[in-house]
Amino acid sequence: MSEARRLLLVEDDAVFARTLLRSFERRGYAVHHLAGPDGLEEAIAGFAPSHAVVDLRLGGASGLAVVERLHALAPEVTIVVLTGFASIATAVQAVKLGATNYLSKPANTDDIEAAFEAGASATLPEADEAMRPSASLRTVEWEHIHQALADADFNVSEAARRLGMHRRTLARKLEKRHL
Template sequence: MNQAAARLEHPTGTYGLNHGSILIVDDDGVFAHRLARAFSDRGFEVEVCETVDRAIEIVGDRHPDIVITDLRIHDRSGLDVIEAVRALSSQTKTLVLTGYGNIHSAVVAVKLGATEFLSKPADADEILEVLGLLDKSHVRAATSLIPPDMARWEHILSVFEGTGRNMSESARLLNMHRRTLQRMLARGAPEPGHTPHEAA
C-alpha cells in the first residue's frame, strides 16, 4: 500500500485523523472555495485551482490523495484531468462533478478512470460517502446523492453504453419498447424533480 492509500485507510470506513490531501479543480471559484473550506474543517489539506493545465501540474508534482474536478472547466474538459491522474498518480481517487444533462459524459469519465461521479450541487459529506470514506450513518438523513429520476436516466444510459449503443438489446434489457427507449434518449436528461412517464 502506498503512502497516499495508507493515509486514507480507516477500519470503520470513515476518514481518520490524518485525512490526506484533496485537489479541487473548478472554474466556479465561489463553489470551489466553499467546498474547500468544508474539507479543511474535516481535517483535509486542500488546494484549489481553476485551470486544467495547473491541475495537471499539481497532480504530477504533489500526487494528491483525492482529485475532484468539474466536467467543464472554462473551454476545457475535466476528463483531461482524469486522464492525467491515471498516467501520473494512479493511486489517487478521482471524482467528476457534473451538471444535469451531463450524465453521458460522466459515464465516459468513469470509463477513462474516474473513481466516481456525482451531480452538482454536492457537499463534502456526499463526496466522501461516494468515495467510500464516510459511513452512511454520518451523512444527513434523507440525503439523496442523485434524484430518483436522474438515477433512472443514469441507469438507462449505462445499459445503453454497456451494449455498445445497441438500441434493440438495450430495450430488451430495460424491459421497454425500442421506440420508447429511442424517444427517451432523443429527449435527453429529465429536468430536476421531473420524472418522465412513457407508455410501453
C-alpha cells in the same frame, strides 16, 4: 491534519470551489485548488494528492481530459467527478478514464466524502427514461445530445455540427433543460 488526506480540487466556479475548499479543510484535508487543467502536472508532482474532485465542465475545457491525465500521472488518486449536466454517457466515460465516482450537482462535502469512501464501486446516475423501452422522443433526443457533447469534449459548435443542427438551436435546447 493527516498527510494521507490531500485533496486536489479542479473547479472553475470560484464561489463553489471556495466553499468546498473551506469545508474539506475543516474536515482535516490539505486542499489544493486549480481553476482548470493548467498546472495539473505541477500540482500532482508538488502536492501529491490522495483524492481529487474534478468538475466535468471547466469553462472551455473538459473535466474528462483532466480525469484522464490525472489518472495517467497518479493512478492511486481517488477521483470524483462533479457535474451539473449528468448523463449516462458522461458517467460511463468518466469511469472508463479513471474516475472512481460520478456525482450530480448540487453535491455537498458529505456526498463527496461518501463517494471517496465508496472507492472503486462507482455509482452512475440512475438509468433515465432513455434506457427504458417506453422512452419518449424528447428523452432519447436528450441522451443523443449528451453523447454528442461528450464526444465533442463539450464543444457546443462541434457537437451541433455532429448532430446536424445549428449551434444556436443546440444552445437553446441546452438552456431549456438543465440537470
